[in-house]
Amino acid sequence: MAAAGAASLSRISRLFSSFSCRKQRINVKIIPQRRGISSCIDPAHGLTDEQKEFQKVAFDFAAKEMAPHMAEWDHKEIFPVETMRRAAQLGFGGIYVQPDVGGSGLSRLDTSVIFEALSTGCVSTTAYISIHNMCAWVIDTFGNAEQRERFCPDLCSMEKFASYCLTEPGSGSDAASLLTSAHRSGDHYVLNGSKAFISGGGDTDVYVVMCRTGGKGAKGISCVVVERGTAGLSFGKKERKVGWNSQPTRAVIFEDCVVPVNNRLGEEGQGFSIAMKGLNGGRINIASCSLGAAHACVQLARDHMMVRKQFGETLSKNQFLQFKLAEMASQLVASRLMVREAARALQENRSDAVSLCSMAKLFATDQCFNVCNEALQMHGGYGYLKDYAVQQFVRDIRVHQILEGTNEVMRMIISRDLLTDL
Structure with missing residues (x-):
């Protein structure tokens, strides 16, 4: 883990240097620097030198590439794809995904430090990045070797974006009562049902879906990956929200949606456990x-x-x-x-x-x-x-x-x- 962390630090430090030079070329509007951080609230207290470097990268990115655009993204409801891909170049697309599939291999504490810093520039965008990271981690952790190689590199680079699909119109806090069904037919599942309030829904490429392959309750739930463009996958209208406007939110709808069995993460019946760990x-x-x-x-x-x-x-x-x-x-x-x-x-x-x-x-x-x-x-x-x-x-x-x-x-x-x- 220490070796992975050191390698990630070296990678992020190099990319940070290139980012600092590149910002002149991309004509980033720099906002006036705020007064220095008071010692008593300094978020760097207690961190290692490596963590302070991650934090510095994230604060700089937030100030220069996110904060100047935060209000516009909110007002115009812009999903800032290119900005997020630049964040992924700094290692923020798969922060706690393993390095062998493109992740940064950092710890949960490192991740918290990074998301705190990024959110000073735009909470809504950072919150979506956090959900995307959770999806990438689920695939990295519970997927087999083929699934990890197939999905994780593009998610870590944010060439592709992910959405987490658990909540349904009739099952919010009571997640174990979800109704989206996945009936097996040969080497495929046929999904029917819908998910509600899905961040990125309709604009993302990979959907980590909790669905019912067995009987009632938590033990009947499995987890499958549904890819954009799959027949039978559609989306509701874009929701109008009080906040979080830089990320689209839609219902995700499955109507005889045919998904290969080899897109299932883990075993049948393991989905609820996967969802809760995520x-x-x-x-x-x-x-x-x-x-x-x-x-x-x-x-x-x-x-x-x-x-x-x-x-x-x-x-x-x-x-x-x-x-x-x-x-x-x-x-x-x-x-x-x-x-x-x-x-x-x-x-x-x-x-x-x-x-x-x-x-x-x-x-x-x-x-x-x-x-x-x-x-x-x-x-x-x-x-x-x-x-x-x-x-x-x-x-x-x-x-x-x-x-x-x-x-x-x-x-x-x-x-x-x-x-x-x-």
Whole structure:
């Protein structure tokens, strides 16, 4: 693992150097540099030199290639394919996929650090990249050698994009009740049913689909990969959303959709387990995206307080707002520490990993939304204008309390663990 990490660091460092030179050629609009990061909220604290390098690459990419376009992507609902492919050139298309199929082979903590940094530039786009990474990891982890070679290299380079298909119109939190069926016919499955709220749906190339190959309940669910262009695969209308507008969301529909049996990941009946293992990492990823939004909003609020005057003084002289900013910074740092501990637990396959991932997702997405919302309030009427980034951070992370398992479900998972006899 150490060797893989060192190789990935060398690769990312080289690509970072080429990116720094290339930005002049592609005429990137550079946004004004914000004030330096205050020591008490510095996200580099506690990281190794290698992790600080990954973080530096991600922060630089976020500032130069994402933040200048964040508002436009949101307003025009642009899926920034080429920007994401440039991110993949830096190793961000398959961060925790193994190097033999094109991945960066990094740890869950490395991944969290990267997604937090990228989200300071655009939460919506980073959140899609996190879902794409989860799909690539599922194929890398549960696929056979042929499947890994067939799908992972194009996913890691983001030549192809992936979507995760679990939720259905009638099964959200109760995922084990899903109804999309896959009946075997010779060496194919015939899929019928639909998936709801699918990020990237209609614009992506690979769909990791949980479907029912057996009886009722979790043990009847399998996981298959459905490729774009497959007969019987279609999509609903593009959903109109409060946030996450740089990624399309549609229903994914299967009508006598014929998929080869050799596109099944793992064994029949293993799909629910695969889905839940994918979501454990997904919860860390989405919590990390919330961290990035909160980090950006603490800085935006601080900078606004330093220049905005009311009653003859800058807002930075107002003790109530000083205390509010202190609370926001404390919520950010506490959330970050919890997310990073959960990432370590998941990487080490510890017995408490599932509960810690749930705790981190619950705590970080709740607290970070509060941080962003308070930052908007501190901006007053300006915070409600789309000329100011703070409102977009609020809109984009609100859904983090809902997806990858609602925060109510996180409470169920945690309490179940606490109340189970040892």
